[in-house]
Amino acid sequence: MIVVRLKPLAEICPMVAHHHRVLVVGCNTCAAVSLAGGEKEVETLVAALSLASSAKHETAQFEGDVVQRQCEPEFLEDLDASGYDAILSMGCGAGVAFIAENCQLPVYPALDTMFIGVSKGFGSWQAECSACGSCVLGETAGICPITRCAKGIMNGPCGGVQDGVCELGDRDCAWVLIHDRLAAQGRDKACSIGDPKDNAAKTLCPEWDMNKGHGESR
Amino acid sequence: MSLREALEAGRFAVTSEVGPPKGIDVSAMMASAELLRGRVDALNVTDNQAAVMRLSTIAACVHLKQAGFEPVLQVTGRDRNRLAIQSDLLGAASLGITTVLALTGDHVVVGDHREAKAVFDLESVQILKVIADLNAGHDMTGHDLIGTPEFYPGAVVTPGSVPLEPQIAKFEKKIAAGARYFQTQAVFDIEAFAHFMSGARESGAKVLAGVVVLRSARMAHFMNKNIPGIAVPDGIIATLERSENPQQTGIEIAARFIDECKEVCDGVHIMAVGAEHLVPQILDAAGLTEVIA
Ligand code: SF4
Ligand code: SF4
Numbered sequence: 359m360i361v362v363r364l365k366p367l368a369e370i371c372p373m374v375a376h377h378h379r380v381l382v383v384g385c386n387t388c389a390a391v392s393l394a395g396g397e398k399e400v401e402t403l404v405a406a407l408s409l410a411s412s413a414k415h416e417t418a419q420f421e422g423d424v425v426q427r428q429c430e431p432e433f434l435e436d437l438d439a440s441g442y443d444a445i446l447s448m449g450c451g452a453g454v455a456f457i458a459e460n461c462q463l464p465v466y467p468a469l470d471t472m473f474i475g476v477s478k479g480f481g482s483w484q485a486e487c488s489a490c491g492s493c494v495l496g497e498t499a500g501i502c503p504i505t506r507c508a509k510g511i512m513n514g515p516c517g518g519v520q521d522g523v524c525e526l527g528d529r530d531c532a533w534v535l536i537h538d539r540l541a542a543q544g545r546d547k548a549c550s551i552g553d554p555k556d557n558a559a560k561t562l563c564p565e566w567d568m569n570k571g572h573g574e575s576r
Numbered sequence: 577m578s579l580r581e582a583l584e585a586g587r588f589a590v591t592s593e594v595g596p597p598k599g600i601d602v603s604a605m606m607a608s609a610e611l612l613r614g615r616v617d618a619l620n621v622t623d624n625q626a627a628v629m630r631l632s633t634i635a636a637c638v639h640l641k642q643a644g645f646e647p648v649l650q651v652t653g654r655d656r657n658r659l660a661i662q663s664d665l666l667g668a669a670s671l672g673i674t675t676v677l678a679l680t681g682d683h684v685v686v687g688d689h690r691e692a693k694a695v696f697d698l699e700s701v702q703i704l705k706v707i708a709d710l711n712a713g714h715d716m717t718g719h720d721l722i723g724t725p726e727f728y729p730g731a732v733v734t735p736g737s738v739p740l741e742p743q744i745a746k747f748e749k750k751i752a753a754g755a756r757y758f759q760t761q762a763v764f765d766i767e768a769f770a771h772f773m774s775g776a777r778e779s780g781a782k783v784l785a786g787v788v789v790l791r792s793a794r795m796a797h798f799m800n801k802n803i804p805g806i807a808v809p810d811g812i813i814a815t816l817e818r819s820e821n822p823q824q825t826g827i828e829i830a831a832r833f834i835d836e837c838k839e840v841c842d843g844v845h846i847m848a849v850g851a852e853h854l855v856p857q858i859l860d861a862a863g864l865t866e867v868i869a
Contacts, residue, residue: 508683511653511699513749514742516680517761520804521738526683537742551749554658554702554716 360388360450361483362395362469370446371410373466377418377444382407382468383437383457384424385449393481394469395448397424403448403468428453434460473505491559497552499539504555506532512552577869579618579646579675580728583757583782589843590864591648591759591784592855593620596636598629605636609645611852614867615859618646618675624655627687634664637673648730649673652681657697662706662715669725677730677759678703701746704729704753731755734805735763735772744775751779759845761805762788764812766836773840784843787834789851789858790826793817827854831861
């Protein structure tokens with residue numbers, strides 16, 4: 359899933375302060391599961407923005423709506439923005455962009471899109487993938503070096519690792535994890551040199567059309 | 577005699593390091609190099625060390641070379657992608673700078689431009705492979721070079737890394753990628769280091785033990801706490817604590833360690849961290865009194 363989190367109110371308010379009627383749009387898929395853009399969060403943000411606006415004697419009005427998925431055309435058809443002069447999206451970046459592409463109004467992001475990740479327990483998520491376009495997880499025991507190593511390097515660990523913790527101090531060293539899991543599975547890949555990453559795979563893939571196939575879209 | 581010649585001839589080698597200034601006045605850097613003249617085989621020149629922006633490494637290497645020192649060009653993957661790394665390496669070789677040390681580099685967020693884009697297109701192992709490519713007369717994608725450089729590539733290893741196994745695996749990768757010599761993170765425990773060396777010997781790579789001159793027990797505690805892979809043994813800390821002249825004690829500890837290294841490895845890399853003026857005394861006390869030409 360795409361993991362998102364709410365921007366601070368102090369960042370959201372100025373984006374929309376000059377508008378009169380703002381539609382706050384939630385997204386019932388990843389953003390809802392991220393506990394940041396579902397029905398409840400839309401309601402809470404509408405209330406908070408209305409309160410902030412009236413406290414400052416501003417006239418902006420906020421109302422809420424939720425679509426099933428902001429990133430698919432058929433769900434956006436359900437969205438009725440008539441009478442509004444701006445949209446505040448509580449979807450991931452793709453949702454914000456897709457609404458902006460499909461309606462004439464200014465669209466603002468209420469969330470920051472963090473990563474593609476998994477749920478680690480209630481309210482906690484772990485980044486697992488950076489959508490690099492050429493997956494190497496087969497060689498790295500299913501632990502993504504691009505995402506989970508702070509430097510995204512292909513041959514680790516770097517000299518910064520201390521007691522299995524990354525030099526940034528905020529995560530386990532991905533390369534120690536990779537090494538340990540490969541060893542536990544009896545795979546000797548830990549000793550072979552990882553090639554430099556193919557960065558073109560991502561650069562040359564702004565769109566993907568399965569009807570055209572790999573050759574065409576890469 | 578170059579660092580390469582010394583190591584290949586089996587003479588115990590000494591390297592140290594200098595840091596380029598933040599700015600264009602290189603006089604302090606040159607002054608600390610001057611304190612080491614005749615006592616070291618080569619001087620590492622750091623590359624935006626600790627992700628703090630400084631004068632270019634290659635420019636600093638040229639200053640040192642013009643003054644008669646052998647610079648060791650440190651190359652990290654943090655600030656340059658694969659084009660820039662190769663192009664800078666060729667530039668360095670064209671200026672006669674061929675002793676190089678490949679590093680991954682500290683992350684930008686620990687430095688003074690924490691919002692910069694961290695590159696890490698290549699890391700230490702891949703930089704070593706690139707150097708091998710250039711030495712073979714082609715770039716990393718196989719295109720021929722006009723004029724082939726002759727780099728002497730080295731790398732670093734942390735014998736005290738915890739856990740050690742991934743570090744050893746990486747050490748082996750570096751050797752496979754072409755590292756001919758290693759400078760280690762600071763080591764203090766000669767027995768543990770000798771144990772590491774018994775494994776490392778088989779590889780044929782030359783190893784220079786990292787030496788940090790401890791000047792107080794506080795410095796030792798600080799390093800234990802903050803520098804990955806450094807473990808100053810309790811015994812040394814206690815000796816420093818008891819000492820009435822901790823700096824002198826630190827000099828003696830470093831000198832004894834260097835002396836012991838002669839039996840164990842191929843040289844030492846002294847990280848003086850501001851105490852360059854003490855290095856000649858330490859080398860004298862370690863019995864390394866000959867002037868290096
Ligand atoms: S290697 Fe690429 S595709 Fe695979 S998990 Fe990592 S970022 Fe995602
Ligand atoms: S300590 Fe590990 S996770 Fe952190 S940057 Fe180095 S190799 Fe990557």
